[in-house]
Amino acid sequence: MYVHTGRLYATVAAGGFRRYATYRTATAAGVFTNTVFGFILAYTYIALWDERPGLGGYDQADALTFVWISQGLLAVASVLGGGFEDELMDRIRTGDIAVDLYRPADLQLWWLAGDLGRAAFQLLGRGVVPMAVGALCFTLTLPADPFTWLAFLLAVLLGTVVSFAIRFVVALSAFWLMDGAGVAQIAFLAGVFFSGMLLPLAVFPGTLGEIARALPWSAMIQVPADVFLGKSTGTDLLGAYAFQAGWALALLLTGRLLQGAATRRVVVQGG
Amino acid sequence: MSGFGEREGPWTRLRDGLRAYRLITVMWIRSTMTYRASFAMSLFANLVVTSFDFVAILLMFSQVDSLGGYTLPEIALLYGAAGTSFGLVDLALGSVDRLGRRVRDGTLDTLLVRPAPVLAQVAADRFALRRLGRIVQGALILGYALVTLDIEWTPLKVLIMPLMVLSGAGIFAAVFVGGAAFQFLAKDAAEVQSAFTYGGVTMLQYPPAVFALDLVRGVTFVLPLAFVNWLPALYVLGRPYPVDLPPWVPFTAPLVAIAACAAAGLVWRAGLRAYRSTGS
Numbered sequence: 074m075y076v077h078t079g080r081l082y083a084t085v086a087a088g089g090f091r092r093y094a095t096y097r098t099a100t101a102a103g104v105f106t107n108t109v110f111g112f113i114l115a116y117t118y119i120a121l122w123d124e125r126p127g128l129g130g131y132d133q134a135d136a137l138t139f140v141w142i143s144q145g146l147l148a149v150a151s152v153l154g155g156g157f158e159d160e161l162m163d164r165i166r167t168g169d170i171a172v173d174l175y176r177p178a179d180l181q182l183w184w185l186a187g188d189l190g191r192a193a194f195q196l197l198g199r200g201v202v203p204m205a206v207g208a209l210c211f212t213l214t215l216p217a218d219p220f221t222w223l224a225f226l227l228a229v230l231l232g233t234v235v236s237f238a239i240r241f242v243v244a245l246s247a248f249w250l251m252d253g254a255g256v257a258q259i260a261f262l263a264g265v266f267f268s269g270m271l272l273p274l275a276v277f278p279g280t281l282g283e284i285a286r287a288l289p290w291s292a293m294i295q296v297p298a299d300v301f302l303g304k305s306t307g308t309d310l311l312g313a314y315a316f317q318a319g320w321a322l323a324l325l326l327t328g329r330l331l332q333g334a335a336t337r338r339v340v341v342q343g344g
Numbered sequence: 345m346s347g348f349g350e351r352e353g354p355w356t357r358l359r360d361g362l363r364a365y366r367l368i369t370v371m372w373i374r375s376t377m378t379y380r381a382s383f384a385m386s387l388f389a390n391l392v393v394t395s396f397d398f399v400a401i402l403l404m405f406s407q408v409d410s411l412g413g414y415t416l417p418e419i420a421l422l423y424g425a426a427g428t429s430f431g432l433v434d435l436a437l438g439s440v441d442r443l444g445r446r447v448r449d450g451t452l453d454t455l456l457v458r459p460a461p462v463l464a465q466v467a468a469d470r471f472a473l474r475r476l477g478r479i480v481q482g483a484l485i486l487g488y489a490l491v492t493l494d495i496e497w498t499p500l501k502v503l504i505m506p507l508m509v510l511s512g513a514g515i516f517a518a519v520f521v522g523g524a525a526f527q528f529l530a531k532d533a534a535e536v537q538s539a540f541t542y543g544g545v546t547m548l549q550y551p552p553a554v555f556a557l558d559l560v561r562g563v564t565f566v567l568p569l570a571f572v573n574w575l576p577a578l579y580v581l582g583r584p585y586p587v588d589l590p591p592w593v594p595f596t597a598p599l600v601a602i603a604a605c606a607a608a609g610l611v612w613r614a615g616l617r618a619y620r621s622t623g624s
Contacts, residue, residue, distance in 0.1 A: 098530055098531060098532045099535065101533070102534065102535035103535045105536055106536065106538050106539040113546050113555075116559075117404075117411070117550050117554055119554075120550070120553075121404050121411060124407075124411065125407050128407055255385055258385075258389045261393075262389065262392060262393055265393065265396055271396060271403075272400050272403050272404065276404070278406045
């Protein structure tokens with residue numbers, strides 16, 4: 074039985090991967106956009122780090138690496154939204170969700186598997202090329218140690234789970250609000266501001282920086298980038314993972330509680 | 345009879361287009377206003393999200409006093425001018441980026457059989473009044489720059505300010521329409537358009553001194569984004585442009601805008617003619 078369910082979610086994940094793999098033109102277009110923005114940001118970061126070398130504990134190569142990592146991870150962590158949560162909210166609004174609840178699969182795990190498949194495709198489809206272009210055109214800090222690359226991948230995975238868990242909670246809000254667009258909008262704003270895609274959180278001044286680094290959104294870009302740059306090694310690395318895993322668990326659990334409450338609500342509403 | 349209005353002059357077509365545009369936008373505004381609280385929230389969200397770029401610049405200036413040799417008010421002038429121009433076009437034409445989706449799902453065909461210019465219909469489609477947020481935000485920052493900066497105003501500098509905002513809007517309009525025409529071919533490549541529209545406005549928020557010289561040449565002579573704000577604003581600030589140009593060049597911005605719009609119009613017509621329905 075256990076093996077069976079494992080296989081089920083693996084199939085769902087593979088489906089998520091294949092589904093995004095079919096959008097070839099869209100993927101190429103996304104790579105193009107991420108690369109263009111990477112160039113624009115890279116030049117502004119050069120101007121900033123020319124003025125203040127070593128800002129936030131990064132040298133210029135670190136800062137430029139940060140730019141290209143964040144462009145590569147934007148789609149993976151779905152920072153700008155527009156992933157499964159729109160579809161899930163639609164299903165809640167139309168009542169199709171009732172069908173999903175009858176399925177012999179767990180709602181949260183089902184969507185998580187699909188989203189991880191999507192993220193895996195985005196990492197290959199939209200992550201590799203901008204990073205390669207960035208490495209060709211600028212001096213970047215690329216880890217020599219294969220262990221750092223593996224550590225980075227694990228951080229990306231954990232960041233994606235945190236991102237999923239946030240978006241799952243956002244989507245479930247539609248059970249109570251009917252139209253989850255407002256909540257989705259707020260989550261999107263917070264993601265843009267606190268993930269590190271706007272500017273490395275290490276550059277945020279004082280208390281604002283401390284708050285930003287403590288919020289779950291920093292698990293999506295800031296933490297994986299620091300792992301890639303070798304800023305988190307040894308105990309620090311374990312600390313970074315603990316931070317990501319802690320938020321992932323807390324948010325997944327919140328989603329689970331909401332899911333339970335929502336399921337009872339569906340029965341009350343009659344779908 | 346092949347094609348509506350083929351025998352009519354260009355002015356009649358323009359009038360028809362504007363009329364259709366007005367009718368469709370009014371319809372969307374009415375529908376938006378049905379849920380006023382929701383509209384107020386989305387307007388606010390638009391204002392906040394478009395401010396993030398400037399917040400990033402403010403965060404940078406919390407660490408430094410100048411960026412690429414420019415002070416915060418000087419960058420605010422560049423930002424406000426580009427943001428206001430872009431906001432005007434994003435409000436008026438921002439919906440054209442949905443063209444690819446319409447080509448894909450076949451709903452473009454519905455627009456082709458209606459007796460109104462397709463461009464007007466596509467531009468007015470789902471007209472989003474919340475995009476006023478970006479214009480307000482851009483204008484506020486432009487106002488902040490003008491109040492803070494110590495500019496020695498001359499009649500020419502005063503004249504170039506409105507020319508800058510309007511020409512900038514014209515150039516962005518050309519980029520939007522040209523990008524939409526590209527989607528006739530590329531269908532689901534809406535993000536390529538974003539690279540030029542949102543990417544363009546993001547680049548123009550920073551001084552040209554920040555960017556590589558070849559990039560500056562490219563957006564001066566090839567895709568004339570530099571005429572949106574860099575050239576006129578640097579004239580107002582009395583700063584040299586990184587590429588050597590005669591001093592009257594900033595005043596050609598309106599001509600550049602007209603030429604860009606004409607080119608975009610031709611590309612649009614070519615795209616529309618090349619369009620073959622997906623048949624779905």
